Amino acid sequence: MSGPTYSSIPSYSREQYCREASVPIYNREYSREYSLTEALPVVDDDAVLENPMSPIFQYSLSLKQNALEIERRPSRVRTMTSMQPGDRPEVQPLAGKSSPLRLPKRRAFEICIQNLTYKVKVKEKAQKVKREKTLLNQVTADARHGEVLGIFGPSGSGKTTLLDALAGRIDRRCLEGTVLVNGKPIDHKFKRISGYVMQDDSLFPLLTVRETLLFSARLRLRESMTQAEKLERVELVIQQLGLSVCANTPIGNDEIRGLSGGERRRVSIGVDVIHDPSVLMLDEPTSGLDSASALQVMEHLSTIAKQHGRTVLLTLHQPSYSILELIHNTLVLVQGNVIYHGPHVGMINFYSDMGYNMPEHMTVVEYILESVNKILDRPKGLHKLVEYYHDTRSQLKDEQIIVQPAVDQPSTYATTFFTQTVVLAERSLINIIRTKQVFIARLIMMAVGAFVMGSLFIRCKHNEIGVRQRQSFFAFALAFFLFGANQALPPFLAERKIFIRETDRGAYHTSAYVLSGCLIILPFLFVFAIIFTGISYAMVGLEASVSAICFFLLVFFVALAMAHSFVILIGGFFPALVPAGNFLEAFFSITFLFSGFFIQRTAIPKYWLWVHYLSPFKYPYEALMYNEFSHLPGLVWFDDLDSQDILVRLALDHVNPWRNVGMMVVLWGSFTILLYCVLKLKASTARH
Numbered sequence: 001m002s003g004p005t006y007s008s009i010p011s012y013s014r015e016q017y018c019r020e021a022s023v024p025i026y027n028r029e030y031s032r033e034y035s036l037t038e039a040l041p042v043v044d045d046d047a048v049l050e051n052p053m054s055p056i057f058q059y060s061l062s063l064k065q066n067a068l069e070i071e072r073r074p075s076r077v078r079t080m081t082s083m084q085p086g087d088r089p090e091v092q093p094l095a096g097k098s099s100p101l102r103l104p105k106r107r108a109f110e111i112c113i114q115n116l117t118y119k120v121k122v123k124e125k126a127q128k129v130k131r132e133k134t135l136l137n138q139v140t141a142d143a144r145h146g147e148v149l150g151i152f153g154p155s156g157s158g159k160t161t162l163l164d165a166l167a168g169r170i171d172r173r174c175l176e177g178t179v180l181v182n183g184k185p186i187d188h189k190f191k192r193i194s195g196y197v198m199q200d201d202s203l204f205p206l207l208t209v210r211e212t213l214l215f216s217a218r219l220r221l222r223e224s225m226t227q228a229e230k231l232e233r234v235e236l237v238i239q240q241l242g243l244s245v246c247a248n249t250p251i252g253n254d255e256i257r258g259l260s261g262g263e264r265r266r267v268s269i270g271v272d273v274i275h276d277p278s279v280l281m282l283d284e285p286t287s288g289l290d291s292a293s294a295l296q297v298m299e300h301l302s303t304i305a306k307q308h309g310r311t312v313l314l315t316l317h318q319p320s321y322s323i324l325e326l327i328h329n330t331l332v333l334v335q336g337n338v339i340y341h342g343p344h345v346g347m348i349n350f351y352s353d354m355g356y357n358m359p360e361h362m363t364v365v366e367y368i369l370e371s372v373n374k375i376l377d378r379p380k381g382l383h384k385l386v387e388y389y390h391d392t393r394s395q396l397k398d399e400q401i402i403v404q405p406a407v408d409q410p411s412t413y414a415t416t417f418f419t420q421t422v423v424l425a426e427r428s429l430i431n432i433i434r435t436k437q438v439f440i441a442r443l444i445m446m447a448v449g450a451f452v453m454g455s456l457f458i459r460c461k462h463n464e465i466g467v468r469q470r471q472s473f474f475a476f477a478l479a480f481f482l483f484g485a486n487q488a489l490p491p492f493l494a495e496r497k498i499f500i501r502e503t504d505r506g507a508y509h510t511s512a513y514v515l516s517g518c519l520i521i522l523p524f525l526f527v528f529a530i531i532f533t534g535i536s537y538a539m540v541g542l543e544a545s546v547s548a549i550c551f552f553l554l555v556f557f558v559a560l561a562m563a564h565s566f567v568i569l570i571g572g573f574f575p576a577l578v579p580a581g582n583f584l585e586a587f588f589s590i591t592f593l594f595s596g597f598f599i600q601r602t603a604i605p606k607y608w609l610w611v612h613y614l615s616p617f618k619y620p621y622e623a624l625m626y627n628e629f630s631h632l633p634g635l636v637w638f639d640d641l642d643s644q645d646i647l648v649r650l651a652l653d654h655v656n657p658w659r660n661v662g663m664m665v666v667l668w669g670s671f672t673i674l675l676y677c678v679l680k681l682k683a684s685t686a687r688h
């Protein structure tokens with residue numbers, strides 16, 4: 001096809017258009033030119049004209065600064081207007097465009113995929129050596145701005161793999177071929193200008209739809225936008241995705257009642273379109289939706305592409321007629337090979353030329369996918385399909401779209417590190433408050449534990465048994481605290497997927513996430529330490545000076561924070577609960593053995609000493625012991641042994657309690673930094 005595109009119409013005022021009625025407008029869908037008199041007797045900005053040429057479609061005509069924009073959209077009202085050239089058509093406001101919010105003008109992006117190949121090594125059960133499996137084979141395609149590229153293919157044909165490859169979820173070093181974005185090789189900046197809606201919905205179950213979208217807006221819309229504008233954008237997305245009825249419903253999950261699967265899918269789309277990315281990739285955006293909702297979502301995506309000039313790539317299964325009409329270009333994959341790329345209308349001719357005639361009741365995609373299975377059953381079936389496509393490809397070449405230069409979209413984060421930390425902390429706080437049962441349960445556990453220990457070691461005497469009781473109390477209390485930190489694991493693992501998705505798309509810095517998580521939990525840990533100290537300290541009858549009590553509280557608080565960050569670190573390494581939980585149990589059990597309580601440091605064989613120094617129990621245990629005995633100088637406990645002698649006997653006389661607290665802080669900081677590194681690595685190689 002050749003001819004001018006809409007955007008090539010020169011910059012005319014509306015009056016000029018009316019005067020120069022003979023300016024031809026090329027309509028790509030109908031492959032013909034219309035005169036302005038025919039299509040556009042009177043045009044108001046952002047108006048819908050009941051299309052006189054089609055009973056099914058409306059043309060949304062809008063006269064923008066530099067070009068006349070014409071969008072074809074399915075008509076909701078099937079009214080036919082018989083219109084003669086020169087007649088004044090009925091003009092209605094454009095549905096779903098009521099918001100005055102203007103999206104920023106952005107640079108248009110054209111993606112050009114050339115011979116993209118992705119192979120993995122797979123091990124067959126029976127075979128010893130690994131076999132190479134080709135997931136993408138010489139895929140060549142392009143996605144243009146202002147258009148929706150529909151990627152089709154039978155299950156397992158490589159649709160998700162292709163999107164993952166573009167989204168940077170597959171290490172580029174494992175890919176052969178080229179992906180060009182506006183003529184330049186794709187790089188890490190692409191993540192920031194693109195949005196990727198994956199197949200699975202990773203959302204916070206306790207946040208409502210509106211809250212979910214608002215948090216996404218606060219993280220991903222530019223800082224320069226006011227709160228009111230962000231709210232307005234959220235409301236617009238809610239409206240466009242048909243989520244108004246459930247805007248205040250919690251997302252929910254298997255345990256908490258919430259949205260239906262289709263609504264959840266739409267929220268996932270909302271989260272990734274809220275910042276209006278220049279390139280939007282969606283894996284099965286309509287899965288789980290009824291036909292009306294699916295059409296609504298697709299209309300929205302088509303609008304994003306057409307009206308805002310964004311590039312949309314999506315995978316779909318069995319699109320209906322109406323959905324297919326909203327897709328401008330198609331790519332059909334079979335076993336990682338392209339068997340068709342071009343407009344879907346051309347697909348009918350392409351396959352009828354091959355000798356396949358489409359029955360009336362089927363969409364072309366449905367028919368092709370059904371036929372492909374039969375073709376694949378034949379000898380060399382796939383090879384023939386691919387070969388036929390390659391032979392005819394040159395004939396299918398569509399006209400070149402010239403990418404319009406416009407305002408560049410910055411490739412940095414939309415918000416500052418400070419804003420990200422605040423927003424993420426606020427979101428975590430809401431989640432903690434909404435799971436108050438978990439917090440209350442842990443609080444009760446602390447109180448009951450403190451009471452049981454306090455009543456067991458009640459009023460320890462200053463004698464030999466009293467020394468033993470104090471040792472046992474400190475050791476057991478620390479075990480109770482540190483083993484209990486495992487409770488942080490399940491909520492973190494549930495959140496981990498969301499974190500990976502969000503950072504993968506460049507929503508915020510990994511460091512902002514780690515810092516916010518680290519800070520928001522501290523007040524809660526402090527409350528636990530206070531409850532425990534308040535109940536058990538006096539009951540056990542420990543040294544009653546203010547400084548000793550405060551130090552005791554400080555040690556437990558820092559121990560809790562250190563243990564919490566360690567548990568989260570392990571959650572960063574292991575994505576599943578069982579291996580992470582098992583590792584933590586084993587780690588805490590072994591390091592508890594080396595704490596110095598069961599066997600003194602001086603008695604530990606040299607080759608095991610390193611475990612003693614790594615033990616998270618060692619530092620708080622020694623600090624607590626020293627704190628207790630050093631506050632009672634000269635007190636004779638038994639056999640003429642005073643506090644100092646006891647410390648010498650227990651090999652604790654060398655302890656510097658503040659150095660131990662310092663070591664705990666260092667461990668806490670190291671675990672947090674390691675967590676940052678692990679999450680950063682996981683986010684960058686999410687698919688492998």
Ligand SMILES: Nc1ncnc2c1ncn2[C@@H]1O[C@H](COP(=O)(O)OP(=O)(O)OP(=O)(O)O)[C@@H](O)[C@H]1O
Pocket residue numbers: 120121122133135153154155156157158159160161162
């Ligand atoms: N790491 C991997 N190792 C081996 N095979 C893999 C790997 N990742 C994906 N595959 C295989 O690659 C093929 C393509 O997978 P992909 O998820 O891209 O298919 P799809 O077209 O999106 O399927 P669906 O429509 O069912 O989502 C499948 O056969 C899948 O099993």
